[in-house]
Amino acid sequence: MKLHFFHLPYLSDGPAIEQLLITFILMMHMCFLGFTVxxxxxRFGRNGMYVLSIAALLFFTIIGFLCTYFQWWGNILGWLSYHSVFYIMMWTIPVIVIYMIASYCLPRRATL
Incomplete structure (x- = not known):
C-alpha cells in the first residue's frame, strides 16, 4: 500500500543516513540563525533589528526583481530540481559556520 506517516517525495529520497543528515543540517541552520538574530x-538593540529587517527586505526584493527581470526563475528551479536535497543542504554548511562565528562574536561585545 506504500503508506508513510511523513513521506515527502523530494525530501524523503535517498538512504536513511542522508535523510537524517538533511534534518540535522536544517535544524542546525535554524538554530544558529536564531542565535545570530x-x-x-x-548587541544593537531595537534599532539594529530595524536596520536588519529593512536591509533584508531590500536585498530580497532586489534579488526577486532581478530574477524576474532577467528571467532567471526557470534556470534556478531547473538547477534545484536537478540536484538532490542532500546536495543542496551541503551548500548551507558554510552559511551555518558563518552563523556560528557571528553568534559567538556578537554577544562578547554586548552589554548585558
Whole structure:
C-alpha cells in the first residue's frame, strides 16, 4: 500500500543516513540563525533589528526583481530540481559556520 506517516517525495529520497543528515543540517541552520538574530538584538538593540529587517527586505526584493527581470526563475528551479536535497543542504554548511562565528562574536561585545 506504500503508506508513510511523513513521506515527502523530494525530501524523503535517498538512504536513511542522508535523510537524517538533511534534518540535522536544517535544524542546525535554524538554530544558529536564531542565535545570530538574537545576538544582533542583544548587541544593537531595537534599532539594529530595524536596520536588519529593512536591509533584508531590500536585498530580497532586489534579488526577486532581478530574477524576474532577467528571467532567471526557470534556470534556478531547473538547477534545484536537478540536484538532490542532500546536495543542496551541503551548500548551507558554510552559511551555518558563518552563523556560528557571528553568534559567538556578537554577544562578547554586548552589554548585558
Amino acid at each position: 538574537s545576538s544582533l538584538l542583544q
